[in-house]
Amino acid sequence: MPIVSLREALNQAMDEEMARDERVFLMGEEVAEYNGAYKVSQGLLAKWGPKRVLDTPIAEAGFAGLGIGAAMAGLRPIVEFMTWNFSLVAYDQLVNNAAKMYSMSGGHFHVPIVFRGPGGAAHGLAATHSQALEAIYAHIPGLKVVMPSTCQDAKGLLKTAIRDENPIIFIESEVMYGDKGEIPEGEYTIPLGVGEIKKEGKDVTLVSWSKILAHVVWKAVETLEAELGISIEVIDPRTIRPMDYDLIVESVKKTNRLLIVEEGWPFAGVGAQISYEITSRAFDYLDAPVERVTQEDVPLPYARNLEKYSLPNIDKIRQGVKKVLYID
Amino acid sequence: MATKIMMPKLSDTMEEGVILKWLRKEGEKVKQGETLVEIESDKADMELEAYDTGVLRKIVVPEGGKAPIGALIAIIGEPDEDISALLSETSAPPKQESKKEEKAVAPSTTAAPTPTPPPQQAQAATTPAPTDGKTKASPLAKRLAQEHNLNLAAIPGSGPQGRVIKRDIEGALSGKIPALALPQRAYVPGTAEEVPLSSIRKTIAKRMWESKNAAPHFYVTVEIDMEPAMAFREQLNAASETKISFTDIIIKAAASALMKHPQVNTTYLGDKMRQYHYAHIGVAVALDEGLVTPIVKNCEQKGIGTINAEFRDLVERARNRKLKPEEYTGATFTISNLGMFGVENFVAIINPPEGAILAIGAIVEKPVVKKGAIVIGHTMNVTLSSDHRIIDGAVAARFLQDFKKILENPASLAL
Numbered sequence: 001m002p003i004v005s006l007r008e009a010l011n012q013a014m015d016e017e018m019a020r021d022e023r024v025f026l027m028g029e030e031v032a033e034y035n036g037a038y039k040v041s042q043g044l045l046a047k048w049g050p051k052r053v054l055d056t057p058i059a060e061a062g063f064a065g066l067g068i069g070a071a072m073a074g075l076r077p078i079v080e081f082m083t084w085n086f087s088l089v090a091y092d093q094l095v096n097n098a099a100k101m102y103s104m105s106g107g108h109f110h111v112p113i114v115f116r117g118p119g120g121a122a123h124g125l126a127a128t129h130s131q132a133l134e135a136i137y138a139h140i141p142g143l144k145v146v147m148p149s150t151c152q153d154a155k156g157l158l159k160t161a162i163r164d165e166n167p168i169i170f171i172e173s174e175v176m177y178g179d180k181g182e183i184p185e186g187e188y189t190i191p192l193g194v195g196e197i198k199k200e201g202k203d204v205t206l207v208s209w210s211k212i213l214a215h216v217v218w219k220a221v222e223t224l225e226a227e228l229g230i231s232i233e234v235i236d237p238r239t240i241r242p243m244d245y246d247l248i249v250e251s252v253k254k255t256n257r258l259l260i261v262e263e264g265w266p267f268a269g270v271g272a273q274i275s276y277e278i279t280s281r282a283f284d285y286l287d288a289p290v291e292r293v294t295q296e297d298v299p300l301p302y303a304r305n306l307e308k309y310s311l312p313n314i315d316k317i318r319q320g321v322k323k324v325l326y327i328d
Numbered sequence: 329m330a331t332k333i334m335m336p337k338l339s340d341t342m343e344e345g346v347i348l349k350w351l352r353k354e355g356e357k358v359k360q361g362e363t364l365v366e367i368e369s370d371k372a373d374m375e376l377e378a379y380d381t382g383v384l385r386k387i388v389v390p391e392g393g394k395a396p397i398g399a400l401i402a403i404i405g406e407p408d409e410d411i412s413a414l415l416s417e418t419s420a421p422p423k424q425e426s427k428k429e430e431k432a433v434a435p436s437t438t439a440a441p442t443p444t445p446p447p448q449q450a451q452a453a454t455t456p457a458p459t460d461g462k463t464k465a466s467p468l469a470k471r472l473a474q475e476h477n478l479n480l481a482a483i484p485g486s487g488p489q490g491r492v493i494k495r496d497i498e499g500a501l502s503g504k505i506p507a508l509a510l511p512q513r514a515y516v517p518g519t520a521e522e523v524p525l526s527s528i529r530k531t532i533a534k535r536m537w538e539s540k541n542a543a544p545h546f547y548v549t550v551e552i553d554m555e556p557a558m559a560f561r562e563q564l565n566a567a568s569e570t571k572i573s574f575t576d577i578i579i580k581a582a583a584s585a586l587m588k589h590p591q592v593n594t595t596y597l598g599d600k601m602r603q604y605h606y607a608h609i610g611v612a613v614a615l616d617e618g619l620v621t622p623i624v625k626n627c628e629q630k631g632i633g634t635i636n637a638e639f640r641d642l643v644e645r646a647r648n649r650k651l652k653p654e655e656y657t658g659a660t661f662t663i664s665n666l667g668m669f670g671v672e673n674f675v676a677i678i679n680p681p682e683g684a685i686l687a688i689g690a691i692v693e694k695p696v697v698k699k700g701a702i703v704i705g706h707t708m709n710v711t712l713s714s715d716h717r718i719i720d721g722a723v724a725a726r727f728l729q730d731f732k733k734i735l736e737n738p739a740s741l742a743l
Contacts, residue, residue, distance in 0.1 A: 256466075256494060286467050287494045
């Protein structure tokens with residue numbers, strides 16, 4: 001299987017879908033002439049021309065709304081946010097127009113649009129440029145939220161997202177764009193709402209996604225399995241909404257314990273919802289309360305030491321694993 | 329913060345425990361999960377683990393001392409913490425006498441014709457397992473304990489605050505911890521409860537009520553000398569791979585007698601009656617949920633070995649609730665046997681639309697008169713309940729006479 005970087009995987013997904021369906025087009029800040037702020041759209045302008053790869057002004061509310069209108073009119077836009085932090089400027093468009101148009105028009109207007117870009121903290125970008133916003137988007141009925149942790153998942157999920165009839169929030173990560181991984185030869189897609197057991201284990205189920213899974217959890221799992229002599233089952237839901245609760249329930253029936261590791265804040269976070277669902281659906285299989293590791297409940301500090309301390313890290317995951325496994 | 333260590337409830341019937349051995353001295357460090365003390369209950373000696381980490385500040389009940397459940401036996405805390413408040417607060421453990429008083433009062437409160445029970449009473453009645461009230465356990469542990477019929481309160485918990493978790497249940501199951509089995513149904517003494525009727529129970533209620541209301545029953549009893557049948561059964565079993573029961577022989581004998589007396593093998597139909605010239609014999613089988621009567625069909629044509637095989641299969645499937653409707657409907661006659669319970673005589677209610685049912689008592693050893701001499705014999709009483717609308721007393725008597733003759737001359741079954 002070919003090995004590509006995450007940015008190449010995403011690029012291939014867009015390129016293939018643009019070839020497959022002429023209604024698909026990409027717009028966003030610096031996506032065309034500059035080949036993308038993070039080079040995800042490298043070469044697309046040259047290949048597909050300025051009608052299908054469009055640079056926008058620095059006006060997120062404007063081009064998000066433009067994209068929603070284009071989708072209602074029959075096109076299939078991909079709108080890139082340079083980072084998801086800037087989507088907050090367009091939050092009204094996403095929440096009030098993209099998410100609600102289908103139901104408020106009585107089914108007359110579909111909004112088949114993908115909003116994509118990097119989310120979460122990178123390094124030293126301070127509070128307003130480091131936010132993991134999946135919870136506030138997953139909160140909104142009408143939006144689907146997709147967060148891949150591997151190159152293979154990223155390509156397959158983005159292709160499915162572009163073909164979906166509904167608005168999709170597709171959250172990537174700045175620090176993952178250079179990550180390399182195998183992808184299958186040729187055409188493939190991955191369904192939304194279907195998670196994957198990335199590693200089997202028997203003592204505790206660990207649910208995590210995106211960058212925290214790719215960059216933090218895997219190292220922690222390796223370390224902690226050796227250090228504590230335990231076996232951890234790792235589940236990547238891949239789609240935050242709809243969440244694949246059935247997969248987690250089945251795993252918890254086996255391990256009887258659940259730890260959720262997410263980059264976002266604790267209050268009303270994605271892990272809080274998973275925790276509720278699992279407590280409700282697998283209550284009689286739980287041997288310990290569900291535990292969570294999240295970012296600290298503060299705006300992310302700029303100072304490197306505090307930033308590192310605030311985000312989920314191996315020490316916090318160790319504490320979480322020990323707590324859920326009743327290890328002193 | 330200092331924690332009080334109380335005498336735990338180690339068995340359902342335990343009221344007090346004896347301290348066998350303290351494994352830590354006052355002033356020594358204690359770690360959560362370490363064994364702190366050995367306690368003797370009425371059922372077994374058990375180890376109690378410390379629920380908290382700290383210093384064993386005070387041993388309240390010394391080795392050899394007794395304490396009732398819930399009484400303070402020790403305090404764990406920080407080395408220099410003031411524990412005098414905790415000590416004075418619980419210096420008087422709950423007295424046995426006052427407990428007894430409460431117990432003595434409780435039943436009379438229940439019996440009193442108060443329209444609304446006092447709140448405390450009501451709560452007790454709705455608590456499914458009162459002994460588990462204060463036992464901390466994970467949902468999984470609770471489910472496992474229920475599945476394996478274990479008393480959670482008797483299992484020391486190794487989780488936080490003594491929570492019983494899966495590994496504790498597994499320990500109990502592997503025999504390391506003498507957890508006590510719960511009685512099948514936990515109930516609160518002195519209370520009543522309403523149990524919904526199962527569908528099988530409802531059917532029995534309806535049909536038995538109908539039968540006893542519609543069919544005028546009368547009963548005829550006969551005593552049968554069972555020694556020939558016992559010898560016959562021994563001979564059969566010497567030749568049979570599976571064990572032939574008295575029930576098998578009785579089914580066959582009844583089928584033979586019914587062929588001679590079709591009036592007994594009859595359904596009442598208002599202006600006519602239907603006489604059967606085959607014997608589909610239902611045999612009452614007691615299940616936990618109620619009675620079912622699987623049917624051995626055409627017994628008049630079958631040998632005892634075949635009847636035995638078919639009946640065993642039917643009973644097995646009845647127990648697993650796998651009977652098909654045609655396997656328990658359409659009998660022409662029913663046999664009910666309570667002999668295995670030591671019952672000598674009873675009368676059965678006819679299973680409609682049949683005309684009669686035969687109640688079989690136990691084979692008993694007793695003095696009988698044979699050839700003018702009193703000897704030890706083996707006899708069995710059977711009682712035929714008949715629907716007098718279609719069966720008269722003499723008919724019932726003649727049927728029983730033949731039935732008795734067959735069992736007393738079982739070789740006739742081979743004819």
